[in-house]
Amino acid sequence: MADDEFRQQALQHLDALHNLAVYLTRNGSEAEDLVQETYVRAMRFSHRFQPGTHLRAWLFQILRNTFLTFYRLRERESALSEDGVPEGEAPMFHDAASRDSESSGAHMDLDRALTKLPEEFKTPLLLAEVEGLALEDVARIMDCPVGTVKSRIFRAKERLRGYLKDYK
Amino acid sequence: MANDVNGEHEDDGGMGRLLRERLPRHPAPPVLRAAVVETLMPGRPRQSWWGSWLPPAFSAVATAMIMLLYLAPSLPSAPGTDPVQLVTRAVLAEHARNIFWGQVRADVVPAALPRAMAESGVALSWVFTGDEEIQLIDAKPTYLEGRRGIELTYQDVAGHTITYVIVPGGSVTLPERGRVQIDRWRPVVKTENGFSLIMWRQQGLLCVMASDLVSAEDLARFKQYFVKVRSSTEPYAVY
Numbered sequence: 001m002a003d004d005e006f007r008q009q010a011l012q013h014l015d016a017l018h019n020l021a022v023y024l025t026r027n028g029s030e031a032e033d034l035v036q037e038t039y040v041r042a043m044r045f046s047h048r049f050q051p052g053t054h055l056r057a058w059l060f061q062i063l064r065n066t067f068l069t070f071y072r073l074r075e076r077e078s079a080l081s082e083d084g085v086p087e088g089e090a091p092m093f094h095d096a097a098s099r100d101s102e103s104s105g106a107h108m109d110l111d112r113a114l115t116k117l118p119e120e121f122k123t124p125l126l127l128a129e130v131e132g133l134a135l136e137d138v139a140r141i142m143d144c145p146v147g148t149v150k151s152r153i154f155r156a157k158e159r160l161r162g163y164l165k166d167y168k
Numbered sequence: 169m170a171n172d173v174n175g176e177h178e179d180d181g182g183m184g185r186l187l188r189e190r191l192p193r194h195p196a197p198p199v200l201r202a203a204v205v206e207t208l209m210p211g212r213p214r215q216s217w218w219g220s221w222l223p224p225a226f227s228a229v230a231t232a233m234i235m236l237l238y239l240a241p242s243l244p245s246a247p248g249t250d251p252v253q254l255v256t257r258a259v260l261a262e263h264a265r266n267i268f269w270g271q272v273r274a275d276v277v278p279a280a281l282p283r284a285m286a287e288s289g290v291a292l293s294w295v296f297t298g299d300e301e302i303q304l305i306d307a308k309p310t311y312l313e314g315r316r317g318i319e320l321t322y323q324d325v326a327g328h329t330i331t332y333v334i335v336p337g338g339s340v341t342l343p344e345r346g347r348v349q350i351d352r353w354r355p356v357v358k359t360e361n362g363f364s365l366i367m368w369r370q371q372g373l374l375c376v377m378a379s380d381l382v383s384a385e386d387l388a389r390f391k392q393y394f395v396k397v398r399s400s401t402e403p404y405a406v407y
Contacts, residue, residue: 010208011205014201015193015195018195018197019193019195022194032199035204036203036204039207040207110187126187128184130193157183157184161183
């Protein structure tokens with residue numbers, strides 16, 4: 001794939017990447033950093049991309065790997081108190097609590113419920129149901145078998161149902 | 169509202185639809201889009217107008233510089249700007265005058281030499297006055313290309329005139345080209361307009377000897393005269 005063509009196609013997936021980044025980081029500026037780092041890495045390793053394969057899935061994979069490498073590590077560090085001892089159940093990501101008071105709409109409940117999902121449940125759910133990726137692509141992104149992806153999506157939905165009942 | 173939501177996801181398909189329809193999407197803000205475009209296509213707008221011209225222009229300039237460096241040594245130097253060449257021509261003009269109108273002064277050592285030193289600004293601690301082959305016949309102050317100096321004239325037994333001019337050297341640098349080892353010195357030896365010249369720097373002064381000894385045999389003799397003069401004359405600038 002020619003460089004120009006690769007760049008043009010990569011740019012088409014910017015909104016989708018940013019959307020997933022927001023749900024992963026729960027922070028606007030961190031999401032932007034994550035997306036930008038994703039594109040920097042994509043350009044650096046563009047020679048590894050195999051033409052004919054799914055560019056969108058490849059970019060999602062880079063984004064997720066970058067998130068796991070840097071952002072979760074940072075969250076883990078910030079969850080430590082000054083003496084280095086973990087402070088119990090520190091939230092992994094910023095909670096959307098402040099926004100709850102602004103709106104009681106269903107999407108806000110859904111949004112908040114989604115924040116409670118662990119990343120390994122949330123990401124396949126969003127990729128498959130929101131971004132419309134095939135389970136095979138999701139499995140490649142998650143680096144696990146398709147069966148595991150199905151299982152995680154099923155469990156994610158179950159958990160969501162449970163969370164949403166809590167908002168009755 | 170939560171009831172409404174729960175009602176929509178009783179089955180898997182309902183939950184998927186709920187996520188697609190109700191979950192807010194977060195499109196990339198313009199700032200991020202601009203940053204990503206810059207990451208993907210750095211410097212793209214600028215390349216559209218000068219990017220295509222820069223490589224050939226750079227190549228042309230580089231070629232011109234290489235050609236200039238290659239041809240520069242063979243290009244004729246401007247006579248008006250080369251101080252060595254200017255002094256050379258002035259010395260030859262003096263030498264020509266000495267050949268045609270020079271005269272032997274019997275009082276050169278006791279009278280002409282002290283007066284020349286007093287008026288030229290160039291004094292001589294030691295001076296070669298002559299031997300059985302060559303004799304000092306005149307000494308006078310001179311003025312060459314804005315430099316005040318002293319001019320000594322010798323004549324050998326065969327009647328050849330040798331003009332020896334000493335002027336302040338200033339910033340004149342003698343070229344490496346044309347240097348010849350003569351005894352323990354390495355002056356510049358050159359031929360110009362049918363005359364031979366030997367040039368060197370000594371005590372901050374520029375010394376030039378000119379003669380009409382140009383054949384190989386005569387030039388060897390001229391070099392011997394140089395050795396005699398160079399080893400027995402010690403000029404220094406008074407000012």
